[in-house]
Amino acid sequence: MSVSDPASTRMELPTEALELRSTVTSDGRLVLTLESITVPLPQAHEVVVAVEATPLNPSDLGLLLGPADLSTMTVAGTAERPRVIAAIPESAMPSLSARIDRSMKVGNEGAGTVVAAGSAVSHLLGLKVGMFGGAMYTQLRTLPAADCVPLPEGASMADGASMFVNPLTALAMVETMHAEGHRALVHTAAASNLGQMLNRICLSDGVPLVNIVRSESQAQLLRSAGASHVVDNSAADFAETLEDAIGATGATIAFDAIGGGRLANAILHAMERSLSRAAAFSRYGSTTHKQVYIYGSLDRGPTVLDRTYGMAWGIGGFLLTPFLQKIGPEGEARLRSRVASELKTTFASHYTATVSFRELLDPVRLSAIARRATGEKYLIDPSLP
Structure with missing residues (x-):
């Protein structure tokens, strides 16, 4: 099902998308799930981006997996909606009190195509952009246009996925x-x-x-x-x-x-x-x-x-x-400009593999990613089946 709002979206937009969530339960378990979300329509200065690449940075893994003991992983749910469960050591639970039983969105940055745009930023419709702003492990992300940077000519989604952190x-x-x-x-x-x-x-x-x-x-x-x-x-x-x-x-x-x-x-x-x-x-x-x-x-x-x-x-x-708050918007814009101009040279990233949501939630793959080996970096493509 999709809806169309000519005043803001200018194209057909799905009403639902899948999003990867991480939850620490009060009984000491980590639960990873794929949740259906309602895609918010963009306000005047917002866009909706179809996410095609988002990296697994160490900071993302820290939120996604926490201190869970991955040797205890089990998989429930269905093939389309796997549910990964792992035990968390009792000693680690006090440090997680602020997130207990809260379904957490994950993913600092990503890249994709603008599929809907508010009236003030309609010129971005159809552009490939890099994004920074959290909750990127999703198929469709609604966010302020100011948190997006158009990818330079010749840059791939993989190039743009890691142009921030x-x-x-x-x-x-x-x-x-x-x-x-x-x-x-x-x-x-x-x-x-x-x-x-x-x-x-x-x-x-x-x-x-x-x-x-x-x-x-x-x-x-x-x-x-x-x-x-x-x-x-x-x-x-x-x-x-x-x-x-x-x-x-x-x-x-x-x-x-x-x-x-x-x-x-x-x-x-x-x-x-x-x-x-x-x-x-x-x-x-x-x-x-x-x-x-x-x-x-x-x-x-x-x-x-x-x-x-x-x-x-x-x-x-x-x-x-x-640090970005300290240097202010002008300082951040200066650094972002340099990254965009040198994206395929100075700031080029290299990836070990690209995985779908379902591949990520395979315990063998997840264990390999969780090692955080130096020089190894993985990319999620939420658009993959």
Whole structure:
């Protein structure tokens, strides 16, 4: 069934669509379902987009899967509407209190074709656009036109699907480095899609970058892409080579995608040792501030700090949305413009596979995606059968 509203939509529009939802139940279960939703008609400054590509970013997986134990997954429902259920450890439930028994929409960004447009933005009808605004794991998404960017000529839906979270985060790292008075930076899990983008940005902008990876094959990947300083944290001489790379670049700010464990601690130590080489001894350590921002949770364990790197250091969280709020609409528009102009070069993304909703809800596939392996990224196409 479809409806037509000539004043706003200008074309036939389905009244229903499928949307992927994630629910944490009060009895300690994660439930993933495909729900039928009523598609809102667009207001004057809104559009309806048929979603054709939306990525599974780590932040999306955090909301989609939470801390569920995926080894307990079972599938119920029907072949057309599978229902995935997994147990959540009792110890994790208190941190989820705000979302218990709430059906959560998922998906930060995506791309698709505008199939309906409000009267003030009717010129967008039929255009391919990238979108940022949440709830993208759906077949049809109604949202403000201001949250869409027309794709440049020659760009595919896969290109446009990831033109916000990773590109803007990578640019935000460099902007933060400059704003806080640092001259070089360190990045972990650096062989990821985001890490490869950051490497290309730094090469283009002349910013010294220390890339920390987890294997020699990842190191070779970045070196082949022009990276000058790549350190393998699985190597026996990791601490020494990290200190040398930080000394060569003068890096005093780091962005850490790992989160748990001792990697942030190791980075602060390497910065302090490098700074202390040319400074007189002080029991309070160097006077140069060293900063680590944690922006990911590839390791969900505790962040371990021994605090033996002087007193001039800081560690905190880093998220894209607060950064964009800080720089304001003009600053965000400047960054978006650069992403659009370099979408197929600097900000190109690569995907391991494209899956349908039903393929995503297959336990074997979902387990593979949930590993969040560096360099692996999956794309959902809600239009697939």
